[in-house]
Amino acid sequence: MIVSFHIEYRTSWGEEVYIANLFPEPVRLHTIDGIHWETEVEIHSPEQDIDLTYSYQIECDGKIIRREWDNFPRTLHLSGNSRKVYRINDAWKNIPEQLYLYSSAFTESLLAHPDKAEMPMSYKSGFVIKAYAPRINKDYCLAVCGNQKALGNWNPDKAVLMSDHNFPEWIAEIDASKLKFPLEYKFILYNRKENRAECWENNPNRYVADPLLKTNETFIISDRYAHFSIPTWKGTGVAIPVFSLKSAKSFGVGDFGDLQLMIDWAVSTHQRVIQILPINDTTMTHTWTDSYPYNSISIYAFHPMYADLSQMGTLKDKQAEALFRQKQKEINDRPAIDYEAVNQLKWEFFHLIFRQEGETLLASDAFKIFFEANKEWLQPYAVFSYLRDAYHTPNFRQWPKYTTYDTHEIERMCRPESADYPHISIYYYIQYHLHLQLLAATKYARKHGVVLKGDIPIGISATVLKPGQSRIIST
Structure with a gap:
């Protein structure tokens, strides 16, 4: 199984982009312009479906100088016994503006999705879209709609509903053989209880050039974040x-x-x-x-x-x-x-x-x-x-x-x-x-x-210090 990675990151002289946590040692990406970085790795095809996690980091002179935000690591879902080629187009993840929405208080309680959907159906030639949208409660989902019949032809009622399997990340896979490139699309907030679209995202149309997909290839695009005009969460x-x-x-x-x-x-x-x-x-x-x-x-x-x-x-x-x-x-x-x-x-x-x-x-x-x-x-x-x-x-x-x-x-x-x-x-x-x-x-x-x-125990007894400070115990 071949997996290729591509990410756009403007480095300074001497800096290099690496993939971390995928293998025991970080994997270095290559570039010809200092902006577009890519590499290709071979992964043993799993017998069962598995999720691989990874993240990106910047190194200079053998030292890590920057890591992307990875509270929710990137996940690559691999189908069992697959012989596919995966082509991943990632975007660097900075700390999100609404970081608190990614805390367990929201993802596992206030805005939890207890009955998560299954991973979307996999196609022989697939086009996968991923995005983060944490401000969506269990009665709603993210959907994608665009200028293709397979994407609803801009009709929100025919939008492709995305899976919350890895909430707060959303994912959808479309049969690439039914798409024509280049294509445009936007995200939609969809009301699952009432089966209707609520609103479009606050962004211009998203554009994808022709990835020149071959048979048995899956193209994955990480779109980072989807934003909607949703009121700030409030509670008592x-x-x-x-x-x-x-x-x-x-x-x-x-x-x-x-x-x-x-x-x-x-x-x-x-x-x-x-x-x-x-x-x-x-x-x-x-x-x-x-x-x-x-x-x-x-x-x-x-x-x-x-x-x-x-x-x-x-x-x-x-x-x-x-x-x-x-x-x-x-x-x-x-x-x-x-x-x-x-x-x-x-x-x-x-x-x-x-x-x-x-x-x-x-x-x-x-x-x-x-x-x-x-x-x-x-x-x-x-x-x-x-x-x-x-x-x-x-x-x-x-x-x-x-x-x-x-x-x-x-x-x-x-x-x-x-x-x-x-x-x-x-x-x-x-x-x-x-x-x-x-x-x-x-x-x-x-x-x-x-x-x-919980409340932070801001007061610590003077008899309990850190190790190495002339005492027997530390907690």
Whole structure:
């Protein structure tokens, strides 16, 4: 399978254009005028349909000096066992003006397309058009209309509807044998619910010269962005701390499980955004002074207080389980949040459920994946938390040992055969459950078209610095 790439980019002397991420090493493009760059590569034909991603970068003297915007990498869809020749005509991607529309808040919630279309039908000789249009909700789609019968002859009711398979990128493929070049076209905003065109894009006609396609060749043109006169998105929301979301099933304080109830309320009141105060671990002394959310010991770890105990499991010791249910009611009935009592109660449960389920969970494949993705901060955080309690102070400068950060010492303490491991791994266990619970709340919010927005932990405890700054731990 042959794939040729072409991109227009005006370079300065000594600069060269490369394709990145397609192969282990970047691929250099060639030019004769310093503007039009191209190359041709051979790719092994896949047995099944696959998507290859790539991007462009500029190098000079062997150094990368510029990369294009690639929050949404370019995607090349290859059909299984295809022997096609793909000819790609790309355009350099700068950061889009409406960058916020490409955030997950919009693409996966506010303007999400949950039921995406399939990739368009592939033709022996194909003409593919791609464009970005993120401001289109699920009731609409992008369409293309032009001066060809295959493009509707400028009749918007006969426009070719584009697929949102890779939203916010849109794609359409037309049988090139039914096209006459040169051709002109424009994008249309199409109402899928009412089956009618709403408006034309705010651009002059787009022009394509004859690409001189041969049989079994597909020509792909990336048109970057389509713009329409659509009002700026507006929505209502609420800012609230998680600890204030206490419900009947809580343990004295609002937790990640209660977020789903808050999401239900937001939906019922037609609100689209929920912003929560920082939820990072602030534990230093295990007293009420730790309750201030802007004095975190980690910018990654969540506060154990926010764990929904009901999602962590049920104690097999029926007497202990019954006692916790009784304590739950007592602490929930208090008129105000008792920070110290809540955390003491939850930690009693953590130790019991960890003793019961910890070994099995830590051996699971799902946990191992989580651990490998997060161990850079998880291990130091867990060790710090363990030593903080062992030495009864969060100030590492006052510890009798480990006052200097030592990666090898942390690795030693975190080995399963270490005597310290049970005291450290319980923090892995808790953080994994917190991860699952917040992820579930996030997915629930997205499913209901609500954005769950976090607050930045702008305040970091003075006892928690970066590695190499004369201390044991960093998170």
